[in-house]
Amino acid sequence: MRTEVLRYTAFAAEPGGGNPAGIVLDAEDMTDDEMLAVAQQVAYPETAFVVARTEDGARLRYFSPAAEVPFCGHATVATAVVLAEREGTGARVFATAAGDIAVDATTAPDGSVQVAMTSVEPATRPIDPERWERLSALLGLVDGDVAEGFPVLESFAGNWHPVVVLADPELFHQFRFAPAALAALKRESGWEGTVTVLHRTGPLEFEARNLFPAGRITEDPATGSAAASTGAYLRAVGAVSPGSRVVIRQGRHVGRPSVLLVDVPASGGITVTGGATPIA
Template identity: 25%
Template sequence: MKLKVYTVNSFAKTIEGGNPAGVVLDADSLSDESMKKIAGAIGFSETAFVMKSESAHFKVRFFTPEEEVELCGHATIATFYVLLSKGLIKPGVFLQETKAGILSVEVREDSSIMMEQNAPSFYEIVNRKEIADSLNINENEMIDILPVQVVSTGLRDILIPVKSIDILNSIKPNFEEVSQISSKYNTIGYHVFTFESLFGSNAHCRNFAPLYGIREEAATGTSNGALACYLYKYGNTKTKCDHQFVMEQGYSMKKPSEIIVELIVEGLEVIEVKVGGKVLNLSEIEVEI
C-alpha cells in the first residue's frame, strides 16, 4: 500500500533553508508501528500525523525515526501550512490536540504560522564540565554568568550558552556522551547558542538530539521557545519590554533558518509562548507501507 506524504521546509530563511518535515493527512487508520515505520522511511527529524479530534480541530502525533515525541514545533508549522495549502483551512486560529496538551495555532494572512507552546518551566542546573566535555569544548568557552539549564515549553532541552559563533561552529559533539547526558536529565537534547549573530538576531543556535536519532537539527521550534523564555528570565534582552525574539539556526548545516518567538507577559511572568515562521518547498512523495 502506498501512502501520500507531504514534505515542506519549516522556518526557512532561504529556498534551501529551513527544517524539513513530513506531514501525513487522514492518519486515523495508521497503527503506531506504521507511523514509526513511515517516519523512518522519510528520514526527517520529525513527521506529523494528522487525525480527527473530539476536543480540538485536529489531533497531531509526532514521530522521529526512532520514536514518538510529545510535541514538535517545526512539524506543527509544516502541518498547518499543508492544511492551508490544500484548502482544508483558511487563515485563523485553530486548536491542535497533542501529547503535550491542547495548543492553539495561528495561521496568518501572509501564510506564516505561529504555534502556541506551554508557559515555561525551569528545571535542573546542569554541570558545566560534563556538558563541555561532551561537546569537546572548554568550560571557559561557555558564558559563565548564565546557567546551563533544563528548560521546557513542551519538551525538555538543555540550554547551553557559548561565547561566540566561532566556538559554536567549532563544536564536534561526542554524540554517545550527548545521548547519555540527555537521557540522564530526561531531555530531548542540547540547544547551544551564542548572542553573536549574522543578521542582528537575538541568538545564533545549534541543536543536537542524538538520543532521538537527530544528530543535528536545522530549526527547532520547541527549543527556541524555551530559549526565548530563558533569555527573558535572565535579563538578556534590551529591556523587560522585549517580548519578540528572532533566532538563527541551521547555518552550520547550510540550511539557513529563522525562528520567531513571541512571549505574552503579565507583570514580569511569561504566560504564553508563540513560535513560528515561514514555510517553503511544499512537495509530495509516496511511501510504501
Template identity: 35%
Template sequence: MRMYIVDAFTNTPFSGNPAGVVLLDAPADEDWMQSVAAELKHSETAFVEANAPEPHPLRWFTPTTEVDLCGHATLATAHVLGDSRTFETRSGMLTCTATGDGWVEMDFPADPGDPVDADPTLVDALGGVTIEHVERGVSDLLVVAVNAAQVRAVRPKATLAELPARGVIVTAPSDVDGVDFISRCFYPDAGVDEDPVTGSAHCTLAPYWARRLGKRELTGRQVSERGGTVRMTLSGDRVSLTGQAVTIARGELCV
C-alpha cells in the first residue's frame, strides 16, 4: 500500500510538522496501525481508507497511542488525496477544502477551555514560566505566559506527563509581525515530548485569543524548532484551520 511523509503547516520542506499518511484499501487491524506508527516515529501517522466512499474513515496514531483528533495529519492526508474531502473520525465529520495556492481549510470542532487553577505540578514542570492564566479544554491544558520570550525559552520537566490531560499548550502574545500569538505544545504522555505544529491545539487557542483580542480571524505561529503557521477563523462552535503542506517522500509499505 502507498505511504507518504508530508510536512504540514508549512510550504518549506523540512519545517512544519511531519506526518505519515498510509492509504488503506480496507479497514486495518488496530495493533498493526499502532506498530506502523511506532516504526515511523512521527508525532502522528494518519490511516485513511482512500477508496471508500466519502466520508473516508480516518484514524491517527502517535508512536504509542491512538488520538481522537489531529490537525496536521488531517492536513497531510487532504494534501495527499487532493481536492476537497470529508473524513469520518472519532471527533465526528471533518471537511477539508482546497482554497488555492496550496492552502487547505479544515473545519474542526472548537474546544474552548474553562478557567482552572494552576496545578503545583504544572507550575514546577514549566519552571521559569510566569503563568498569567490556565484553561482546561477537552483535550489539553492551555497555559498563558507573561511574554513570548518565556514561551520560546521553556524546557518542561518530565513531570509534565503526570498531569491529567493529553498535553500542555504554552502561549503568549506574538513577537512576530503579522502573527497574533505564538505557542508551543507538549505531549509527553502520548510519546511526543514537543509537537512541532499542532492543529488540534489551535481548536483551544482560537477561542481564547478570539475572546482576548476581540477578533474572529487569527494567525498563530508555533515556535518549535521546526516552526509552522496556522490561520484560524472562529465561527460558533466550529473553527476553520488553514495551512499548507509539502510532500517529502512517497513509497510502498511492504508489510
C-alpha cells in the first residue's frame, strides 16, 4: 500500500523559506522500519507520523533520515496546520515521546492558519566542561567568544540543546564545523535536538543557527524545539522578563529565511508561534 506523504514548510519568513516537514496522517499500522524508510525517502529534517487519533488530538512520532527523535517543533506546527485545514481550527493536544504538546490553531487576518505551540515543562542544566571543550573546539571558539551574561547551558523543551550565544556577529555568520564529528558528539551527549548558536540583534531579537548534521542535512532552517529551549534558556539566565515575546530569525545561512515568535511566561511551558504552507 502506498503511503501518502504531505509536504509543508513551517515558519517561513518569505516564499522559499521555512523548514520543510513530511506529514503522514494514517501511520497507525506502520512499523518503525517503515517510518524510518519514509523519512529517508522524504529527506527532510523530520517527518511527523500520526500513529493514533485521540479524544483531544493525536499521538505523533517523528523520524529524521537517521533515526527517531522524541520531538520536532516545526513538524508539529505543520501537522497542526494540516489538521486545522481539514478539520477546523481550535485547541488540540499532541501526545509525543517527550510529553503532551498543546497546540492552538487560529485563522490569521490573511486567512492563513497560525499555530501557537506550547512546550512541555522546560529545564536547563550546566554543560559538562569536557563536552563544552570539545564543542567549542569543533566550532573554532576561544575564550571571550561567548557573549557576556550568557553562560553556555543545556536547555530542554522537548529535546536537549546546548545553547551558545556569540558576541561577535562576524564569528556567528562565518564559523564552520565538521558535521561527522559534531554528529558523534551529539550522540555521545544525548543532544537529540540541534546545537543552538545565537547572536543577539536587539533587546528581544536573536538570530539563530541550529546545527543538525543528519544525512545530507547539516543546519536546520527553522527549529521549533530549539526556539522553545531558547525561551527557557533566556528565562533561566534572566535575559528576558516574564511575558516577553522574543523574535528568532533563522535559516538565511541555508537559503531558507524563517521567523519564530517565542512567548516566555513566568513559569511553565514556552509557546512558539508560526504557520506552515504546502510545498508544491
